[in-house]
Amino acid sequence: MRLFLQFFILSTVLIGVYSGDWYRSNSLGMELELISQGRLNDYEYTLNVEEEKKTLYLDGSLLWIKDVISNSPLIIQKRDNDLTLIEEEVFSSNNDLTEYKYIQNDQVIQEKYEYDHYKRIKRIKYYKDNKLIETRSYRYDSKGRLVALNRLSDVGLKNSSMIYSNTGNLLADQEHSNRNYIFTFNKNGIKKIVESDEDVVIKEEVFLYNDLGQIIKKHSVTQEGTFISDSYDENLLIKRxxxxxxxxxxxxxxxxxxxxxxxxxxxxKGQRDKWIYQYSNSQQLKVETYYKNLVLTWIKTYDDDTIHQVWYEDGQVIMERKYGKDE
Structure with missing residues (x-):
């Protein structure tokens, strides 16, 4: 009850009541620039940092609160403006992340971490609604570089091995399926990735960066001659x-x-299609609307484990169907 009241109070007070430091931020809650309270209205996203708590706002409205709820073990929770849990992190006494939990499509996704004596990740177990779905095991060489990754899931076992140059750059990532990845680098990071299958090049990717070292474009050429150009925004979300x-x-x-x-x-080919997405306060997809050639075609409404879909023609309902999300 005390925790509930704490979040309730925090979600209803005015933005100016908070102490601590203020930052210009983004949708990820990054501390981009220290600002004064007098400049809060100048930015879309603002972040308040006060001891062990972070609070993110969008145009003055609370988006989420990230706060320490336990110190032994250390547990940090992130909740949205209606107190719904978004994610939870659990740390060991050595400050190693041992468990990470988040909500995705109304399912609880959980990651459990194990470390070796050098504090390197040794194993990660992935769970969906408390069911183990994948285990990843990591192996390192004497220089601490990852040289092998084994992934065990319901579909079988996948093994990957990594090869490095004398300067320490990753040269190749070889999978048991004979698929190979060759990396080249520049000062910002990865410059190019060449993907091949049994020595036949099937894809090349080239990365472009801005002056801040952020990826802004990726150009890809496939074996079939397809050219793809991706553009990204400041949050590394694809925009075009x-x-x-x-x-x-x-x-x-x-x-x-x-x-x-x-x-x-x-x-x-002269056709313009559009999808519109609407979400609940807990950031779960609730409504998806599709316009074929800019004409309303169907609407899907997501409710717990079911989907209600309605088809339209000339603005009139022609069919309805309700089915499970797994169908």
Missing amino acids: LEEYKNGEKKTITYSYKNGLRTERSESY
């Missing part, structure tokens, strides 16, 4: 995709709010 294949161009654009995709538009 252009695909050229057989002389045809497809363009897809994306819009976001609070880090959630709100719109997707696709233009191809």
